[in-house]
Amino acid sequence: MIITRRAFTAALSLTGLAALAGFSPLRLINDALAQGAADVAKPQSLPDMALGPANASVTVTEYASMTCSHCAAFTEHVFPKLKAEFIDSGKIRFVFREFPLDIKAAAGSMLARCIAKDDAPKYFAVVDLLFKQQNDWVLKNTTETLIRIGKQAGLSQAAVEDCLRDQKLLDKIAADQKFAADVLKVQATPTFFINGEMLKGEQSFEEFSKRINAMLKS
Numbered sequence: 001m002i003i004t005r006r007a008f009t010a011a012l013s014l015t016g017l018a019a020l021a022g023f024s025p026l027r028l029i030n031d032a033l034a035q036g037a038a039d040v041a042k043p044q045s046l047p048d049m050a051l052g053p054a055n056a057s058v059t060v061t062e063y064a065s066m067t068c069s070h071c072a073a074f075t076e077h078v079f080p081k082l083k084a085e086f087i088d089s090g091k092i093r094f095v096f097r098e099f100p101l102d103i104k105a106a107a108g109s110m111l112a113r114c115i116a117k118d119d120a121p122k123y124f125a126v127v128d129l130l131f132k133q134q135n136d137w138v139l140k141n142t143t144e145t146l147i148r149i150g151k152q153a154g155l156s157q158a159a160v161e162d163c164l165r166d167q168k169l170l171d172k173i174a175a176d177q178k179f180a181a182d183v184l185k186v187q188a189t190p191t192f193f194i195n196g197e198m199l200k201g202e203q204s205f206e207e208f209s210k211r212i213n214a215m216l217k218s
Helices: 005-015 037-041 069-077 079-087 103-116 120-132 134-139 142-152 157-164 167-184 205-217
Strands: 049-051 058-064 092-098 191-194 197-200
Touching: 037 167, 049 120, 058 069, 058 205, 069 079, 069 120, 079 092, 079 205, 092 103, 092 120, 092 167, 103 120, 103 134, 103 142, 103 157, 103 167, 120 134, 120 142, 134 142, 142 157, 191 205, 197 205
Parallel strands: 058 092
Antiparallel strands: 049 092, 058 191, 191 197
């Protein structure tokens, strides 16, 4: 599926994001090539946002959309256990990558990047906040709510608006999404890779623990 500029602009008008109408369309692509651990490990247009040691023997990479309810549920119920058990102890590295399924998700991802800049822990905190308030900014006035969240994080209204108009940032997010779809076969969210091994959909902590521990022992 490719969102045309005409449909993209119309969607923005309906969601209260008309100021973003100059954005290039996000391409949501279903056909893909074979993926490998090396392809997953390498960041593309945007630097990775990650927690845990860079030299960890196991890396978990999540592709998520900020409007995805299953992604929000994973962040609320499973991620804190993963963090306590494996990330904080230095056993694994956890990477979060954007895979926006719609324009609102793209806007949320852009805001998280603008608030955090290069601060990964801050980025994860903003992502957590956006997921917790998902119903507010996805189902209600998106622009107004994102501005409020941005202000809570220390940005001015003008800074938030500039962020949501940042064509270069959107292009990078879209390019990374295209790479994930084309090369890694990511087609839905959440999709995880554990040392390059794909794991589709929301999973339990027990499933992650079983797979991670097996790799830590190998």
